[in-house]
Amino acid sequence: xxxxxxxxxxxxxxxxxxxxxxxxxxxxxxxxxxxxxxxxxxxxxxxxxxxxxxxxxxxxxxxxxxxxxxxxxxxxxxxxxxxxxxxxxxxxxxxxxxxxxxxxxxxxxxxxxxxxxxxxxxxxxxxxxxxxxxxxxxxxxxxxxxxxxxxxxxxxx
Numbered sequence: 514x515x516x517x518x519x520x521x522x523x524x525x526x527x528x529x530x531x532x533x534x535x536x537x538x539x540x541x542x543x544x545x546x547x548x549x550x551x552x553x554x555x556x557x558x559x560x561x562x563x564x565x566x567x568x569x570x571x572x573x574x575x576x577x578x579x580x581x582x583x584x585x586x587x588x589x590x591x592x593x594x595x596x597x598x599x600x601x602x603x604x605x606x607x608x609x610x611x612x613x614x615x616x617x618x619x620x621x622x623x624x625x626x627x628x629x630x631x632x633x634x635x636x637x638x639x640x641x642x643x644x645x646x647x648x649x650x651x652x653x654x655x656x657x658x659x660x661x662x663x664x665x666x667x668x669x670x
Contacts, residue, residue, distance in 0.1 A: 557569050573625055589617070592631060598610065
């Protein structure tokens, strides 16, 4: 019996999937619907760039800031964790995954209003473990260099 692989726009939860955005600042991007944590901290938007690379983005808001007026480090790492899966989207096709490791080096502060983007590459894949490295930028200025490891834990239902 052959196993059917669901479309690449299906998320972890039942009914969770990418919704294309057709208006406003994020026209041409897509955002996950029904992802409880991203609903709280996002929304995050993703798109495929010419050449096939994936990019994840959001706009820095006052609710993302720490007491010093810059983005909270935990928020940047949360975004990087989500970016691991966006960057590895093609490698993860048809599989669920969990983050085994996430490390980052903070490079510059992120101010309110900045366009925050994450780009990167899969440095090793092909099996159950996927290695990713990437960069988070704020209005084009490097903010966080990160690496992560994803473990595939099963096929999507």
